Amino acid sequence: MATTAKRSRTKTTRRPSTKPRTAARPRRSGAASPPIGNAVVGQSGGPTVVINQSLVGVIEQARKVAPIQRILGARHGVQGILDDDFVDLTRQSMATLEKVALTPAAALGSVRKKPSRDECLAMFETFRKHDVRYFFYIGGNDTAETANIVLEIARAERWPLRVVHVPKTIDNDLRVTDHCPGFGSAAKFVAQAFMGDNLDNRSLRGIKINVVMGRHAGFLTAASVLGRQYDDDGPHLVYCPEVAFDEKRFIADVKRVHKRLGRCLVAVSEGVHDKRGVTIAEKMAAKAERDAHGNVQLSGSGALGDHLAGLVRKAMPGMRVRADTFGYLQRSFAGVWSEVDAKEARLVGKDAVRYAMTARSGTVVLKRKRGKRYLCTTSLAPLNKVARLTKSMDRRFINRAGNDITPAFLAYAAPLAGKLHPVGRLRGM
Amino acid sequence: MATTAKRSRTKTTRRPSTKPRTAARPRRSGAASPPIGNAVVGQSGGPTVVINQSLVGVIEQARKVAPIQRILGARHGVQGILDDDFVDLTRQSMATLEKVALTPAAALGSVRKKPSRDECLAMFETFRKHDVRYFFYIGGNDTAETANIVLEIARAERWPLRVVHVPKTIDNDLRVTDHCPGFGSAAKFVAQAFMGDNLDNRSLRGIKINVVMGRHAGFLTAASVLGRQYDDDGPHLVYCPEVAFDEKRFIADVKRVHKRLGRCLVAVSEGVHDKRGVTIAEKMAAKAERDAHGNVQLSGSGALGDHLAGLVRKAMPGMRVRADTFGYLQRSFAGVWSEVDAKEARLVGKDAVRYAMTARSGTVVLKRKRGKRYLCTTSLAPLNKVARLTKSMDRRFINRAGNDITPAFLAYAAPLAGKLHPVGRLRGM
Numbered sequence: 094m095a096t097t098a099k100r101s102r103t104k105t106t107r108r109p110s111t112k113p114r115t116a117a118r119p120r121r122s123g124a125a126s127p128p129i130g131n132a133v134v135g136q137s138g139g140p141t142v143v144i145n146q147s148l149v150g151v152i153e154q155a156r157k158v159a160p161i162q163r164i165l166g167a168r169h170g171v172q173g174i175l176d177d178d179f180v181d182l183t184r185q186s187m188a189t190l191e192k193v194a195l196t197p198a199a200a201l202g203s204v205r206k207k208p209s210r211d212e213c214l215a216m217f218e219t220f221r222k223h224d225v226r227y228f229f230y231i232g233g234n235d236t237a238e239t240a241n242i243v244l245e246i247a248r249a250e251r252w253p254l255r256v257v258h259v260p261k262t263i264d265n266d267l268r269v270t271d272h273c274p275g276f277g278s279a280a281k282f283v284a285q286a287f288m289g290d291n292l293d294n295r296s297l298r299g300i301k302i303n304v305v306m307g308r309h310a311g312f313l314t315a316a317s318v319l320g321r322q323y324d325d326d327g328p329h330l331v332y333c334p335e336v337a338f339d340e341k342r343f344i345a346d347v348k349r350v351h352k353r354l355g356r357c358l359v360a361v362s363e364g365v366h367d368k369r370g371v372t373i374a375e376k377m378a379a380k381a382e383r384d385a386h387g388n389v390q391l392s393g394s395g396a397l398g399d400h401l402a403g404l405v406r407k408a409m410p411g412m413r414v415r416a417d418t419f420g421y422l423q424r425s426f427a428g429v430w431s432e433v434d435a436k437e438a439r440l441v442g443k444d445a446v447r448y449a450m451t452a453r454s455g456t457v458v459l460k461r462k463r464g465k466r467y468l469c470t471t472s473l474a475p476l477n478k479v480a481r482l483t484k485s486m487d488r489r490f491i492n493r494a495g496n497d498i499t500p501a502f503l504a505y506a507a508p509l510a511g512k513l514h515p516v517g518r519l520r521g522m
Numbered sequence: 523m524a525t526t527a528k529r530s531r532t533k534t535t536r537r538p539s540t541k542p543r544t545a546a547r548p549r550r551s552g553a554a555s556p557p558i559g560n561a562v563v564g565q566s567g568g569p570t571v572v573i574n575q576s577l578v579g580v581i582e583q584a585r586k587v588a589p590i591q592r593i594l595g596a597r598h599g600v601q602g603i604l605d606d607d608f609v610d611l612t613r614q615s616m617a618t619l620e621k622v623a624l625t626p627a628a629a630l631g632s633v634r635k636k637p638s639r640d641e642c643l644a645m646f647e648t649f650r651k652h653d654v655r656y657f658f659y660i661g662g663n664d665t666a667e668t669a670n671i672v673l674e675i676a677r678a679e680r681w682p683l684r685v686v687h688v689p690k691t692i693d694n695d696l697r698v699t700d701h702c703p704g705f706g707s708a709a710k711f712v713a714q715a716f717m718g719d720n721l722d723n724r725s726l727r728g729i730k731i732n733v734v735m736g737r738h739a740g741f742l743t744a745a746s747v748l749g750r751q752y753d754d755d756g757p758h759l760v761y762c763p764e765v766a767f768d769e770k771r772f773i774a775d776v777k778r779v780h781k782r783l784g785r786c787l788v789a790v791s792e793g794v795h796d797k798r799g800v801t802i803a804e805k806m807a808a809k810a811e812r813d814a815h816g817n818v819q820l821s822g823s824g825a826l827g828d829h830l831a832g833l834v835r836k837a838m839p840g841m842r843v844r845a846d847t848f849g850y851l852q853r854s855f856a857g858v859w860s861e862v863d864a865k866e867a868r869l870v871g872k873d874a875v876r877y878a879m880t881a882r883s884g885t886v887v888l889k890r891k892r893g894k895r896y897l898c899t900t901s902l903a904p905l906n907k908v909a910r911l912t913k914s915m916d917r918r919f920i921n922r923a924g925n926d927i928t929p930a931f932l933a934y935a936a937p938l939a940g941k942l943h944p945v946g947r948l949r950g951m
Binding site: 136139140142166168169180181182185186189191192193195196197198199200201202203204205285286288289290292293295296297301320394395396398399402415416417418419420421422424425426427428429513514515516517518519520521522 | 565568569571595597598609610611614615618620621622624625626627628629630631632633634714715717718719721722724725726730749823824825827828831844845846847848849850851853854855856857858942943944945946947948949950951
């Protein structure tokens with residue numbers, strides 16, 4: 094949709110009408126009129142600080158369009174649909190909704206459950222029972238996959254159901270979309286954490302290692318560099334999962350930086366792995382816990398940071414070495430968010446409803462306009478282009494040595510994180 | 523000094539004059555006129571996000587008083603004094619200083635060095651060489667001790683030197699003072715981290731353990747409760763070092779909360795110890811690293827959190843259990859600070875200079891006025907009342923069971939952390 098993140102154009106010819114009781118102008122010729130019935134909205138996967146902006150966007154827009162009668166919020170995503178456990182969102186006050194929009198984590202509750210085919214059938218039966226014609230599911234690639242399966246079942250059952258996936262993830266690893274709502278705010282948190290920790294490390298010198306979230310994609314780890322201002326600002330080394338991690342090279346890198354600056358600040362992704370693809374975390378964890386999607390648990394543990402700190406201590410005896418694992422603060426800290434991210438998260442929620450009125454099903458994606466000024470619009474992509482798959486960082490965002498981030502990434506990510514807290518330095522220090 | 527944190531009274535009869543070239547009005551009869559010479563200011567110990575407010579307070583005020591000629595900033599505290607390594611602070615622009623005031627961590631560099639008697643003598647010789655008559659040292663109780671030793675040497679050498687310790691610590695464990703600058707901002711960070719993580723834990727249920735800084739005092743861990751609004755809001759369990767930690771009782775507590783709410787969020791201090799006083803971290807760390815002050819390293823490692831998570835996993839098989847260690851973000855995150863804390867940190871810096879003009883040496887302390895509205899003034903206490911010693915939390919701040927925080931703590935700490943990010947909840951959730 095021709096909607097900008099920074100300046101919303103409220104009326105354009107390309108935007109479908111949202112007037113009550115008026116059939117929406119079809120985006121593609123041959124699109125059927127939107128069915129009349131109820132809508133279900135749910136949230137899934139790891140929370141972000143702006144995921145509720147998308148939820149409120151869906152509710153706000155769904156209330157405006159005639160074909161949608163009631164809006165049912167599924168408690169804890171697919172679990173709520175399976176348990177017939179809904180909260181009525183039709184009559185929440187806008188004051189409550191605006192407060193919820195600024196509240197981190199999933200206001201409806203989230204879930205990591207990957208429903209089986211039978212469970213997807215059961216979900217569909219719940220939809221049929223409640224005359225649900227619209228399903229808006231806010232989440233990552235696993236969420237898109239679930240949405241796609243339910244859609245296929247509805248089609249096979251000849252039940253008019255429009256399913257729109259609303260993207261969300263701090264990892265920024267969804268395909269097709271330029272970036273994901275949730276990433277910008279997490280990037281801002283990580284950038285400001287590194288700005289502070291760089292100054293901390295400058296105050297009390299030593300080797301400091303910070304482990305950043307990101308299983309397969311290094312976007313969030315790369316965001317650690319967004320606050321660098323001076324030549325000696327850290328992080329001085331950045332390791333993303335896109336490049337094989339070599340412990341010997343890591344130690345050599347740290348020693349080199351320490352020799353030059355008398356200190357070293359390192360950003361490392363929780364998902365770093367060796368050249369065979371085995372994560373360092375996997376190597377260490379004898380009994381690695383796996384979640385329902387078959388992923389090894391990387392977050393919620395300080396093990397990787399402690400392991401790397403141990404390597405440095407061994408290689409540099411007597412050195413002051415510390416490791417922090419940023420953990421869930423990156424995705425849920427209250428009070429730090431990116432303005433652009435919040436606006437876009439609201440937008441993709443609203444546009445999900447707009448697309449459901451005109452273009453049936455799909456996943457909302459953000460498209461960045463070329464030009465000096467940052468500007469994003471949305472469009473709708475097929476669900477199966479996003480479902481299950483993930484995206485890694487472009488190799489041009491990482492330097493040749495594989496231990497730092499390039500200016501190309503700054504150009505990409507700085508507008509998403511938005512304004513960072515300004516910091517200063519004394520003359521002569 | 524009769525200066526309020528929230529509303530600064532710029533002219534009072536009790537405040538010493540700061541006009542150039544005018545001898546300050548003595549606060550006590552018999553106080554000698556302030557000596558004419560240079561001043562040294564330094565920062566020491568773990569950084570805070572407002573320690574530079576105190577530095578700028580010292581500089582700002584020192585420039586206004588006639589007896590102080592040049593202001594020398596010691597790079598990395600006592601290390602800079604020993605190495606004769608200073609930065610001239612006399613001519614920094616106010617624009618730079620105001621930016622530095624909002625910058626986390628020690629702008630002059632910090633140090634954890636505990637100087638020997640000989641080193642204190644060497645420091646004094648540097649002071650004599652540079653005609654230093656004023657020494658302002660911003661830090662915790664170890665810093666106050668160093669300041670006191672240097673003062674004693676100067677007295678023995680009959681060198682007129684005024685030494686004022688400016689309090690700083692996120693742990694809030696200094697004696698005499700109502701609270702310490704640095705604590706309020708760290709408390710706000712911890713409170714907002716728990717607000718977000720409580721919502722995260724409500725979204726994706728399970729057991730979540732967060733380890734908070736605080737070696738001997740539980741103030742910062744207790745601050746985890748400041749954002750609780752609803753009956754089911756976490757943290758549901760809070761463990762401070764003031765109460766012996768019993769692993770069996772911890773597990774029983776977690777099981778009880780989980781039975782009631784289907785989830786459990788735990789705040790635990792890094793300094794928790796058993797009834798013999800041995801910290802859990804010490805128990806675990808076979809080769810515990812010790813810093814120069816003989817303290818075991820508790821921060822910069824995820825070991826305690828991972829250990830406690832392991833206990834829960836063992837006791838509740840199949841349960842989703844995660845642990846985060848907040849680490850250095852608590853003391854250095856850029857962009858989150860308490861307004862009250864920032865004002866008070868500036869105030870104690872300015873008042874350190876004012877006291878040096880009138881009342882010789884000591885440590886600046888904050889005194890809270892009785893009454894409904896929060897109001898703090900400063901006064902000067904003898905250095906040896908603060909040096910070396912630490913303060914624990916009042917037992918009335920902890921509930922009888924030793925696993926939660928009382929309303930008395932809220933009344934004490936809420937004004938220091940200031941306004942928290944507002945969060946909302948959907949009706950029916």
